[in-house]
Amino acid sequence: MTSLATCDRLTVRYPGAARPALADLTLALHAGEKLAVVGESGSGKSTLARALAGLLPVGTALSGAIRWSGPPPRPGRDIGTVFQDPGASLDPLLTVGAHLVEGLRAPLPLGRAEARARAAALLARVHIPDPERALAAWPHQFSGGQAQRIAIALAIAAGPHLLVADEATSALDVLVQAEIVALLRELCRDAGMTLLFITHDIALAGTLADRVAVLHDARLVEIGPAARLLAAPREPYTRALLAAQLDLASPRLVGTRP
Amino acid sequence: MTLLDARGLAKTYPGERRIRALDDVSLSIAAGETLGLIGPSGCGKSTLARVLARLATPDAGSVRLDGLDWLALSGAGLRHARRRLQMVFQDPAAAFHPRATAGGAVADALRIHRLVPRRDRPEAAAALLRQVGLSPDLARRPVATLSGGQRQRVAIARAIAPRPRLLVLDEAVSALDASVRARVLDLLVRLQAELGLAYLFIGHDLAVVRAVSHRIAVMDAGQIIETGPAEALLSDPGSPLLRRLIAAVPALHRKDPPV
Amino acid sequence: MIRELLRRPEALLGGLLLLLIAGAALLAPVLSPGDPLAIAGRPLVRPFTDPAFPLGTDGLGRDLLAGVIHGVRTSAAIGLAAALVAVLAGMLVGTAAGFAGGLVDEALMRVVDAFQIVPGFLLALAFVSVTGPSLAVVAIAIALGAWTGPARLSRSRVLALREADFVAAARVMGMHPAEIALRQVMPLALPPVLAVTAVIVAGAILTESALSFLGLGDPNAVTWGGMIAEGRNQLRSAAYLSIIPGIALVLTVISIYLVGEALTDVLAGKRQS
Numbered sequence: 074m075t076s077l078a079t080c081d082r083l084t085v086r087y088p089g090a091a092r093p094a095l096a097d098l099t100l101a102l103h104a105g106e107k108l109a110v111v112g113e114s115g116s117g118k119s120t121l122a123r124a125l126a127g128l129l130p131v132g133t134a135l136s137g138a139i140r141w142s143g144p145p146p147r148p149g150r151d152i153g154t155v156f157q158d159p160g161a162s163l164d165p166l167l168t169v170g171a172h173l174v175e176g177l178r179a180p181l182p183l184g185r186a187e188a189r190a191r192a193a194a195l196l197a198r199v200h201i202p203d204p205e206r207a208l209a210a211w212p213h214q215f216s217g218g219q220a221q222r223i224a225i226a227l228a229i230a231a232g233p234h235l236l237v238a239d240e241a242t243s244a245l246d247v248l249v250q251a252e253i254v255a256l257l258r259e260l261c262r263d264a265g266m267t268l269l270f271i272t273h274d275i276a277l278a279g280t281l282a283d284r285v286a287v288l289h290d291a292r293l294v295e296i297g298p299a300a301r302l303l304a305a306p307r308e309p310y311t312r313a314l315l316a317a318q319l320d321l322a323s324p325r326l327v328g329t330r331p
Numbered sequence: 332m333t334l335l336d337a338r339g340l341a342k343t344y345p346g347e348r349r350i351r352a353l354d355d356v357s358l359s360i361a362a363g364e365t366l367g368l369i370g371p372s373g374c375g376k377s378t379l380a381r382v383l384a385r386l387a388t389p390d391a392g393s394v395r396l397d398g399l400d401w402l403a404l405s406g407a408g409l410r411h412a413r414r415r416l417q418m419v420f421q422d423p424a425a426a427f428h429p430r431a432t433a434g435g436a437v438a439d440a441l442r443i444h445r446l447v448p449r450r451d452r453p454e455a456a457a458a459l460l461r462q463v464g465l466s467p468d469l470a471r472r473p474v475a476t477l478s479g480g481q482r483q484r485v486a487i488a489r490a491i492a493p494r495p496r497l498l499v500l501d502e503a504v505s506a507l508d509a510s511v512r513a514r515v516l517d518l519l520v521r522l523q524a525e526l527g528l529a530y531l532f533i534g535h536d537l538a539v540v541r542a543v544s545h546r547i548a549v550m551d552a553g554q555i556i557e558t559g560p561a562e563a564l565l566s567d568p569g570s571p572l573l574r575r576l577i578a579a580v581p582a583l584h585r586k587d588p589p590v
Numbered sequence: 591m592i593r594e595l596l597r598r599p600e601a602l603l604g605g606l607l608l609l610l611i612a613g614a615a616l617l618a619p620v621l622s623p624g625d626p627l628a629i630a631g632r633p634l635v636r637p638f639t640d641p642a643f644p645l646g647t648d649g650l651g652r653d654l655l656a657g658v659i660h661g662v663r664t665s666a667a668i669g670l671a672a673a674l675v676a677v678l679a680g681m682l683v684g685t686a687a688g689f690a691g692g693l694v695d696e697a698l699m700r701v702v703d704a705f706q707i708v709p710g711f712l713l714a715l716a717f718v719s720v721t722g723p724s725l726a727v728v729a730i731a732i733a734l735g736a737w738t739g740p741a742r743l744s745r746s747r748v749l750a751l752r753e754a755d756f757v758a759a760a761r762v763m764g765m766h767p768a769e770i771a772l773r774q775v776m777p778l779a780l781p782p783v784l785a786v787t788a789v790i791v792a793g794a795i796l797t798e799s800a801l802s803f804l805g806l807g808d809p810n811a812v813t814w815g816g817m818i819a820e821g822r823n824q825l826r827s828a829a830y831l832s833i834i835p836g837i838a839l840v841l842t843v844i845s846i847y848l849v850g851e852a853l854t855d856v857l858a859g860k861r862q863s
Contacts (some may be wrong), residue, residue: 113508114479217372246372246535247579273508276581303583317510319538320583321565326520326542329560331363331529384762413764425755428774443764489763 075142077104077235077267078125082137085120085129094120096291097137104142104234107261107268109282109299111275111314116288122239122271126154146235150180153228157240159220162227163212169196169223170208176230195226199256218249222256229260236261239271254281275311276318279303287311333395334496334529335360335383335416340392342378352378353389354553360497363523365530367544367561369537369576375553376533380501383531384418385409397496414444414493421502423482427474433460433485434470440492459488462525464518480511484518491522497529505534516543537576541565549573594856595849604848611842615662622656626812630656637830648817648831649824658838661814664807665795665842668729672794673787675733680740681776681783687741688748689771699745702738710735714797718806725808728801732794739790740783747779785857788850792843799839814839 079102085095095117102108102125112118123129124139127148146152156162163172173192177183183191189208196204199222212220221241228236238257242250258281261268272278278285279299286296287310295308306312335358342353352375360366370376381387383394385401394401397415404412420426427436437456441447447455457467463484474482483503490498500519504512520543522528534540540547541561548558549572557569568574595601614621624630630643630653637646637654645654687698705713710732717731751757752775760770801807802815814835821831 113510247537248371248575251579274581275509276583279583280581313510315583317513318583319513319536319542321538321541321577321580322582323538323542325561326516327365327523327545329545329562331361331365331523331545381758384758386758386761410764410766413762416762418759418762420755420759422755426759428756428760429778431756439765440763443766486759489759493764 075104076101077142078102079140079142080121080124080137081140083121083124083139084136085117085124086134087120087130088132088134093291095124098288098291098293100286100293100296102235102267102269103284105261105265105267106284107258107270107282109270109272109278109285110288111272111278111285112288113273113314115290117291118271118273118288119239120291121288122154122237122269125235125269126152126237128154147180150231151233152235152237153231153233155221155224155228155236155238155241157243159217159224160212162224163220165212167212168208169210169212169215172212172223172227173208173230176227180231192230195230196223198229198260199223199226201226216249218245218252221245221249221253225253225256225260229264229266232264233266235267235269237269237271240273241270242277243273250277257281274318275303275314276320287314332362333359334362334364334397335401335531336395337383338393340379340382340389340394342382342387342389351375351553353382353392356392356550356553356555358548358555358558360529360531362496362529363527364546365523365532365544367540367547368531368533368550369535369540369547370550371572371576372535374550376550377501379550380418380499380531380533384416384499385413411444415495416497416499417490417493417495418499418501419483419486419490419503421505423479423486423506424475426486427482429475431474432470433465433472433474433477433481433488434467436474436485437470437488437492440489444493446493456488456492459492460485462491463488463522464514478511479507480515483507483511483515487515487518487522491526491528494526495528497531499531499533501533502535503532504539505536512539519543536580537565538580549576595852598852598855600848601852604845604852607841607845608849611662611845612666614659615666618659618663622653622659624656626656626660627652634824634828636828637834645834646830648820649828654817654831654834657812657817658814658835660812661817661835661838662842664725664811664813665798665839668725668732668798669791669795669846671725671729672732672736672798673790675730676736676790676794677740677783677787679733680737680742681744681779683737684741684744685748685771685776685779688745689752689767689775691752695745698741702741705734706738708735710793711797711800714801715804715806718801723801723806723808725811728798728806728808729794731801732797735797736790736793739786743782743786744776744779747782748775751775751778781857785850785854788846788853792846792850795839795843795846 080098080100083095083098084093086093110118110121170192173195174188177188177191192208193204196207201207201219201222242253245253257268260266270282282299285299285302287294289310294310306315338357340353340356344350344352356379368376378387382389399412434456437459438452441452441455457470460467460470465481465484474485504515507515532540532544544561546558547561547564548555549570551572565577568577629651631647631651633647633649633651635643635647643653647653683698687695713735714731717734718727721727757770760774799815802813803819807813807816817835818832824831
């Protein structure tokens with residue numbers, strides 16, 4: 074399997090922070106895979122996403138290296154990013170169409186009409202009903218799940234190799250979350266895109282990803298194939314993370330009657 | 332014994348879309364019982380919480396709480412009666428005054444309901460912090476400097492301070508990391524046993540709601556579409572929504588059951 | 591916050607000037623003992639000619655430096671008192687309007703509109719001419735035209751804060767609405783209001799000078815406006831009589847503005863982060 078990017082002893086420290094947000098992290102991102110990075114708050118998982126997407130704030134101290142197998146990615150074109158809050162990527166004063174047309178024309182040599190046609194096709198790809206009408210609509214007219222679909226359309230507009238989803242489903246209710254996960258799976262399969270899926274939910278990571286990496290206190294605890302890691306975790310921390318996770322087979326904490 | 336009995340609650344938000352947030356909702360909660368309330372976002376479960384906590388006024392319906400005509404109370408009478416029903420919010424960071432200290436927040440609740448003499452208040456606040464598993468040393472710390480789990484414990488301490496009969500937990504563990512959430516759930520179950528509290532446990536994660544609820548109610552588009560004992564309801568779901576909610580919970584396929 | 595303020599050159603300059611001015615106000619009885627309105631020497635000594643009167647004397651032989659130094663006290667007292675009254679009244683009205691909402695809000699905000707439509711100076715002029723000049727009356731007269739800004743600012747903050755979870759939590763706890771409004775919400779509406787307070791102080795000092803200039807100030811206190819007005823009669827022969835208190839006035843107002851602007855910036859930056 075060819076790697077798309079390799080983090081080699083990557084250490085990231087934010088300005089003014091006492092401890093590094095990522096410490097000595099070595100990890101390969103394979104081309105075409107869906108890699109989930111799991112951790113609790115403060116584990117460094119979002120920092121890893123930002124480092125790979127080239128979105129670390131100015132003044133961040135970085136040591137070690139991120140090596141790309143091909144030419145270094147062009148920001149906004151080769152890497153798409155989706156965040157927890159779709160409002161962060163959508164300007165309330167621009168129509169959905171204006172977002173997408175701008176997102177398409179900035180990196181690609183497209184005419185206005187052509188960009189508009191492609192924008193409608195993008196909305197259809199993320200399953201927004203009636204794309205033509207949606208182009209003229211404003212971000213606030215969509216529900217959280219629909220807005221996240223539009224944010225995903227915007228992220229993949231330029232045809233990136235890598236899609237970084239940073240807690241992209243965390244603010245959504247479970248039903249919508251399942252739909253977005255299905256959409257991400259479908260987009261990666263159809264476009265051969267690599268997915269870096271950042272989440273705090275190890276069970277959700279297991280349903281989507283090929284491989285799962287567990288981060289704790291800025292360090293990589295364990296990485297492995299999703300099925301193996303969830304069924305037979307090697308590290309105590311991963312076991313603890315799984316033990317804290319509830320599913321419908323977990324023992325109930327109360328009796329049947331008060 | 333029925334602690335809370337709500338009948339025919341209705342509320343429509345004005346505006347162009349006229350959303351029917353509550354459409355003839357009836358439910359009851361027994362003393363010491365946990366009723367889990369689950370549904371997709373926008374189904375009206377938070378409106379129900381706000382109506383029961385007297386933060387929003389319903390268009391129609393009646394509520395009896397601990398023998399009181401709950402919706403008829405107003406002014407000083409309502410403020411006095413509020414100690415029976417307390418609430419814990421989803422975002423523990425937003426639920427405290429930005430300058431509140433942990434001890435001060437708990438002491439406020441004691442002061443308002445004049446439950447302990449003024450000079451015993453710090454001691455009583457410390458005892459409540461201990462009861463929710465926090466060190467009393469945290470009493471002087473601003474809530475803003477505490478971790479998410481600690482903040483939510485302070486919120487629980489504040490909520491149990493006036494010795495309520497019912498806690499409305501509106502997505503109270505949804506914003507917490509899994510390991511923190513597990514410990515807060517243990518705390519809630521322990522407090523229920525110690526204090527005989529009833530809970531309305533609102534959540535969107537069926538696995539969590541199932542773990543702590545005696546009964547579960549499923550809500551959709553402003554209506555409660557089914558209610559039943561937790562295990563029985565999940566093994567025989569009546570509505571397509573509940574079946575979809577069950578299917579949306581990722582199974583962990585554990586080899587050995589967790590301890 | 592103070593460190594952040596010191597990093598801004600305009601705040602540093604304004605702050606130093608203010609310190610100087612405040613020092614003069616505090617030390618006035620030491621720096622120039624005696625009555626500043628008393629005749630001290632020959633009339634119309636030019637500035638920088640007699641070491642006994644560095645800034646010269648006026649047509650009656652009163653020391654101009656003593657007048658400027660004691661004038662600071664009047665200006666500072668009126669400026670601060672007027673701003674205090676304006677901020678307190680404005681915040682109470684704004685908080686009440688924002689918190690109560692509905693008809694109370696409508697009624698209070700129409701009152702605010704009415705006060706805002708009439709120029710503050712005209713209000714002050716009318717009030718003082720009816721009640722007669724004294725320091726307290728002048729302060730209240732100026733506050734009449736200045737309280738609407740704080741009222742609007744605190745109302746808009748309170749409107750946003752009213753929906754916050756911590757307010758809901760306080761209601762569920764059974765806290766009295768007055769306590770929620772005054773103890774929980776109003777302090778949080780303070781920072782933006784505090785930032786415009788400097789502007790109110792500066793405006794109040796200007797208004798007071800204008801009132802004194804028109805002869806409506808307290809006749810028993812030295813004021814810069816009064817000095818400028820008296821100098822006006824000899825504007826051709828002894829312009830310095832008006833220019834020196836004028837410079838004092840301009841420097842004071844500018845330094846307060848500089849500090850106020852920097853404070854607004856710092857507070858705004860804080861809110862964003």
